Amino acid sequence: MSERLQQAGDALAFKRKYGPWALIAGASHGVGAAFAHQLAARGLNCVLVARRQDALDALRLELVARHGVEVLAVSQDLSHADAADRLLAAVTDREIGLFVYNAGGDSFLTRFLDTPVEDWSSLLRLNASTPMACCHAFGGRMLGRGRGGMILVGSQAALGGIRKLAMYSASKGFAMNLGESLWAEWKDRGIDVLNLLIGTVDTPTMREAMVRLNIPDALGMPLPQAADIVALALRELHNGPTLIHPQDIDATGYGQSPGQVRREHVIAKSAEAAAFIGND
Numbered sequence: 001m002s003e004r005l006q007q008a009g010d011a012l013a014f015k016r017k018y019g020p021w022a023l024i025a026g027a028s029h030g031v032g033a034a035f036a037h038q039l040a041a042r043g044l045n046c047v048l049v050a051r052r053q054d055a056l057d058a059l060r061l062e063l064v065a066r067h068g069v070e071v072l073a074v075s076q077d078l079s080h081a082d083a084a085d086r087l088l089a090a091v092t093d094r095e096i097g098l099f100v101y102n103a104g105g106d107s108f109l110t111r112f113l114d115t116p117v118e119d120w121s122s123l124l125r126l127n128a129s130t131p132m133a134c135c136h137a138f139g140g141r142m143l144g145r146g147r148g149g150m151i152l153v154g155s156q157a158a159l160g161g162i163r164k165l166a167m168y169s170a171s172k173g174f175a176m177n178l179g180e181s182l183w184a185e186w187k188d189r190g191i192d193v194l195n196l197l198i199g200t201v202d203t204p205t206m207r208e209a210m211v212r213l214n215i216p217d218a219l220g221m222p223l224p225q226a227a228d229i230v231a232l233a234l235r236e237l238h239n240g241p242t243l244i245h246p247q248d249i250d251a252t253g254y255g256q257s258p259g260q261v262r263r264e265h266v267i268a269k270s271a272e273a274a275a276f277i278g279n280d
């Protein structure tokens with residue numbers, strides 16, 4: 001079979017499993033925009049969510065022109081308490097087969113007590129409560145259909161506490177544990193869940209932070225590219241629950257499959273817990 005035919009077949013299979021709509025939360029630039037481009041190229045219609053309507057509208061026009069897919073642009077601040085409800089209302093009855101949650105960072109970069117608790121609460125909603133409510137709503141619909149996928153874009157900060165990143169690492173840890181648990185619950189029911197834990201990636205947000213922190217060569221330093229990391233995540237989506245970039249890729253050189261360590265951990269812990277809380 002020619003390479004072209006193979007690619008067309010792969011795209012069709014991807015669309016059957018994860019289509020007809022993908023929702024990308026945090027889609028207006030960087031990693032989220034890279035997801036939108038690659039998902040539209042596979043023929044998925046896209047719901048794009050972020051705060052800046054103008055950036056979403058520009059991306060919508062580009063995706064429609066290039067790929068002929070349907071695109072809905074939703075301006076929504078995902079740190080608001082009612083964000084998930086508003087998102088559900090905007091989506092109406094569109095079948096979301098793939099949910100990507102990419103929004104979520106830490107614009108404060110301070111010690112815990114140097115930022116007011118209201119601001120930390122807002123970060124907690126953006127990084128934890130809103131994705132939790134979305135996983136509940138979209139996951140329930142996917143289970144009803146017996147197919148679908150979720151990608152929670154996280155950070156290596158999820159793996160442990162870090163000075164001056166207390167709420168970022170805590171909230172990313174919440175999201176990672178949520179995603180791993182959902183993977184364990186849903187993996188045999190047709191739903192793929194992948195936490196994508198990033199070390200560093202070249203995004204406008206990251207470059208701005210590097211400039212703000214006076215990092216030498218902040219604008220010129222080579223960083224991993226969003227398009228490459230997104231391609232990897234889509235390739236490994238069936239291979240959850242957690243892909244750590246770049247360590248998991250480096251580990252394949254030592255005979256491990258991507259994500260093997262976290263996968264074995266979650267399977268072992270779920271089996272241990274089943275002895276107490278049941279396996280239903």
Ligand SMILES: NC(=O)c1ccc[n+]([C@@H]2O[C@H](COP(=O)([O-])OP(=O)(O)OC[C@H]3O[C@@H](n4cnc5c(N)ncnc54)[C@H](OP(=O)(O)O)[C@@H]3O)[C@@H](O)[C@H]2O)c1
Nearest residue numbers: 026027028030031050051052078103155200201203205206
């Ligand atoms: N960049 C890195 O090196 C790096 C490292 C580790 C982990 N990550 C993780 O990767 C993800 C994306 O990285 P990134 O932050 O560098 O930026 P990014 O992918 O370039 O952009 C973040 C996106 O989220 C949107 N967003 C931010 N706050 C929002 C809010 N309150 N409501 C709705 N949308 C919002 C932004 O658009 P608007 O401004 O239009 O709202 C933008 O579209 C994050 O989850 C981050 O934790 C990144």
